[in-house]
Amino acid sequence: QSVLTQPPSASGTPGQRVTISCSGGSSNVGIFSVNWFQHLPGAAPKLLIHSNHQRPSGVPDRFSGSKSVTSASLAISGLQSEDEAYYYCAAWDDSVNGWVFGGGTKLTVL
């Protein structure tokens, strides 16, 4: 059982916009920034979004993040087939004194 809650799956067609939610609590998302990672099969996880909404260099602006109180969202616009991957949210947690992750959302591009 993951500390942060994500939907197990999401889907969309090419060109569509999809959003993935991440629900936490007052000891994690409520007080710390949220990061989002993309995990393609057989590859290393890749940091997509840090500090709730900041994109590292090289990440397309099709990816955007937001946070409100104890929930966060990742939005992917102009969906492409190469976006098919697992997406994880993460935040530091003051109660466990460590990083906590969501269970991951498998995004399927139909």
Add this chain to the structure above:
Amino acid sequence: QVQLVQSGSEVKKPGSSVKVSCKASGGTLSSFAFSWVRRAPGQGLEWMGGIIPVFDIVKYAQRFQGRVTITADESTGTANMELSSLTSEDTALYYCAAAHCGGQCYSRYFYNYNLDVWGKGTTVTVSS
């Protein structure tokens, strides 16, 4: 170019230990803050612990406390993670992840560092 190169796959017997290494390039160890994250089959990502070498600060996730040891070796530019008393539930893909600070890392707190760059992972299989 910042890169993390991990050691190769391991097959271990139950009750034994495994040590996974992570060689960082693109800076000295003092410019990195490392974390170890694993993904067991059918499970999500799980943080095991980390080290901030410039301050020699080590932190472990509660569920691994007493079983995991994370170290950094400045002479080889390598971060290491050793997990003992292995069971089949430790069969997983183990990742080294790090924040690269550019210069010397400045904060004593892990939450000030993102998991910017990741190694490709090391498969650890525990089987009798």
